[in-house]
Amino acid sequence: MDLDQRVVIVTGGSSGIGAHIVSDLLENNAQVIVADIQLPDAANRATGVDYRLCDITDRTSFKKFVDDVYHQYQRIDGLVNNAGVNRARLLVDYYSETPQYKLSNDDFDFMVRVNQKGPFICTQEGEYPFRGRHRRICYSATKAAVHGFTLSWAKELGEFCIRVVGVAPGINEPTPMGDAKHREALAYTRGIKTTNIDEDYSQKIPLGRQGKLDEIANLVTCLLSDKSSYITGTIINITGGKSRG
Numbered sequence: 001m002d003l004d005q006r007v008v009i010v011t012g013g014s015s016g017i018g019a020h021i022v023s024d025l026l027e028n029n030a031q032v033i034v035a036d037i038q039l040p041d042a043a044n045r046a047t048g049v050d051y052r053l054c055d056i057t058d059r060t061s062f063k064k065f066v067d068d069v070y071h072q073y074q075r076i077d078g079l080v081n082n083a084g085v086n087r088a089r090l091l092v093d094y095y096s097e098t099p100q101y102k103l104s105n106d107d108f109d110f111m112v113r114v115n116q117k118g119p120f121i122c123t124q125e126g127e128y129p130f131r132g133r134h135r136r137i138c139y140s141a142t143k144a145a146v147h148g149f150t151l152s153w154a155k156e157l158g159e160f161c162i163r164v165v166g167v168a169p170g171i172n173e174p175t176p177m178g179d180a181k182h183r184e185a186l187a188y189t190r191g192i193k194t195t196n197i198d199e200d201y202s203q204k205i206p207l208g209r210q211g212k213l214d215e216i217a218n219l220v221t222c223l224l225s226d227k228s229s230y231i232t233g234t235i236i237n238i239t240g241g242k243s244r245g
């Protein structure tokens, strides 16, 4: 899948799924520029990647980032809106034990700002899942909004030969998003102990295992290549067959 030095921006490319997307794009000969609020340690940086500090929720900062990238590379071929955040929160604190896990204004604003406003700013300046599970009410809503953006932006940008595709992963190998703090909040919202948070996915996922981050990266690379030249305005689930909901 030779991307032939195409210039691709990956938001949130310093860790987790984004870092795997970056590696896969590199292997396929792309020029990758990462926009992230944190940079990997020198030892963990992929050779050849152009890492830049940038907050995707700050329009001025992202606009300058894009201007600088364009000035340096004279083209931008792809944007991967990967950066995202999650705070496991309940709409109502059914257990009445840990009030900080009830969705607050700050939680709401934080997730909407990064997950929903971020892709809007990045897509505008650079050129889901409808899971109604109560504990993810805000996170799901931000992803559902991105789903809507994908469909409408594909219609608007198609005449300029710009494709817009969503990638919706399911349950995957752990990333920093699922750190100890998140697991504690998630366990609370499920009404279980943190020690019981790891589920037996062999029964719950048709393919019998969690997704690998590299599998998500492979899909993103394929979507950025000419092999996907007629794919736009759709969301591709990569879930091992686990249905939403």
Ligand SMILES: NC(=O)c1ccc[n+]([C@@H]2O[C@H](COP(=O)([O-])OP(=O)(O)OC[C@H]3O[C@@H](n4cnc5c(N)ncnc54)[C@H](O)[C@@H]3O)[C@@H](O)[C@H]2O)c1
Pocket (backbone or CB within 6 Å): 011, 012, 013, 014, 015, 016, 017, 018, 035, 036, 037, 038, 054, 055, 056, 057, 082, 083, 084, 085, 086, 114, 118, 168, 169, 170, 171, 172, 173, 174, 175, 176, 177, 178
């Ligand atoms: N991990 C999963 O299983 C899973 C499943 C479905 C969807 N997703 C989505 O995949 C994406 C990546 O998730 P992950 O698990 O790799 O998370 P992660 O926490 O490991 O990585 C997210 C990256 O985004 C960066 N980031 C956060 N806010 C930013 C901002 N304002 N500006 C720039 N960068 C910012 C972080 O610094 C981090 O490097 C997210 O959009 C997430 O919602 C993840």
